[in-house]
Amino acid sequence: MEYAKDDLQRLVWGQAEQRAAQGDASYVRELGSQLSDRHAAAVEQVRNYERQLAHVVRVLAITPGRDSLVQLLQLLNEKRPTTTSSGVLPRFVASLLAEHRQVADLAATVFDRSTWDQLDELRACLFHELVLRGVDIDELLPLRFWRYELPGWHPLAWLPVHRRDFEADVDFPSRSIGGSAHGVPTGLPAEERVDPPTPRTSKRSTLRDIATKDVHETIVAAVKAGNWGDCEASVFILDEAITPDRIPALLPTLPMPCVDGLGPTDRFEIAVRPAAEIWRMLFATASMGGMYRGGVQGAYGRLWAWRSMAGLSGAPAGASAEEVERQASRSTWFHFEVDAEWFHNDIDADYGIATLSPDRRRIAVLSATDTD
Structure with a gap:
């Protein structure tokens, strides 16, 4: 018998122990079977949401224009997605932004801590993405100040704030809304x-x-x-x-x-x-x-x-x-x-x-x- 969601929850907490004590173990097993099926369905639904959210984030990150950038930052700052999906992680978003956005726009918008107070990890990653791409941080005031705002305990604080000579010729992936290429x-x-x-x-x-x-x-x-x-x-x-x-x-x-x-x-x-x-x-x-x-x-x-x-x-x-x-x-x-x-x-x-x-x-x- 298939139970409704509320009924199943009531039976698990209200009758499982009693039925088991009465020797009706098959009844308890059936509850477990239904719970297992629903758990698997819920996990798959979460994965679907993660894939959809990652796509939305990528669309906003890559679409040109200041409005799409502001909307992305607002989404990340307000919702602070807890998913571990790689497409939503700050390090991935920072890489996308560094690839597709103008440096001046990123410096003026992303590094505004008074507006986006929950995005320090994104800023830390973006800073070094830009350094690797040859950006002179001393020429842009928000970037110049950021190196002093990053806590000393942060792993990325160990890195030099200027690109070293042997870092000059590195490879980056090429990404679009629909896919990517790298090697x-x-x-x-x-x-x-x-x-x-x-x-x-x-x-x-x-x-x-x-x-x-x-x-x-x-x-x-x-x-x-x-x-x-x-x-x-x-x-x-x-x-x-x-x-x-x-x-x-x-x-x-x-x-x-x-x-x-x-x-x-x-x-x-x-x-x-x-x-x-x-x-x-x-x-x-x-x-x-x-x-x-x-x-x-x-x-x-x-x-x-x-x-x-x-x-x-x-x-x-x-x-x-x-x-x-x-x-x-x-x-x-x-x-x-x-x-x-x-x-x-x-x-x-x-x-x-x-x-x-x-x-x-x-x-x-x-x-x-x-x-x-």
Whole structure:
């Protein structure tokens, strides 16, 4: 028997315990069955509302004109949607606005805290979206003041307020009301190749991975943020300093999952890369995410790319952005691909990064795959 909503609620609280005590367990089970069906229907209805709300937010964010921008801010400020749908999160809305709106309009409207007092997270994300797109915050008064209004405990407060040189050539998604397109540039370049000759040695290195849990989590921060399929990190300390030209031959011999089973003639390709290209790859990984997963957008993508650069370059825990940049610029960076079982070698879904520290006695490795 199908009960009306109010009747079902009354029976659950008024008769379930009594009927069970009387031995009528099938009656109680039937109540549970109806509740389960209605719960599933309600969950699906919530998902429908979330999809519809995300579409409305996207339409307002992308549609040109000040009125659509004001209406969007009013909606977000008054209703403060609690949904976890990625299309309504402040970081996603900020990314859309930075892509489609005039900077002057955003500075004058979004950063007006006296009107929109509930949108600090949106402002924090939008600020760094604009920085990454080359906006000089010193030229716009609302942006210049915002850096002083963001609380020091906020994660994004750690980031530099001006775009650094190696952040200048990054990739952003292209989005419309109906869809989006993006990709992570992980292909190995033809220039600066330093592939070791084959056959390579089959002798394994005696070095041991000494990465602590904290260091491991720092190195893989960008890949984790992008919700890729799998990732690994390793750190090796050398007995003596070595020159960068010895890294290509050493890497395939290290005890790492990403090179397990690699034979002397299996493909191992590697190139020396500028820090800017490594940062670009890490940023795209975190900000745009994997093939079937959403990333964390520009502001938090910037944060987690910096975190991974810090871990790979060996910057000390708690280092400032300036210290990380200095350490990264003095390190030697490599990008590699391997025909080993750990990697699947799908297009734009696998890469390896290795870093030789400035003192040339520390090697850090990050391997990432978007095929799980």
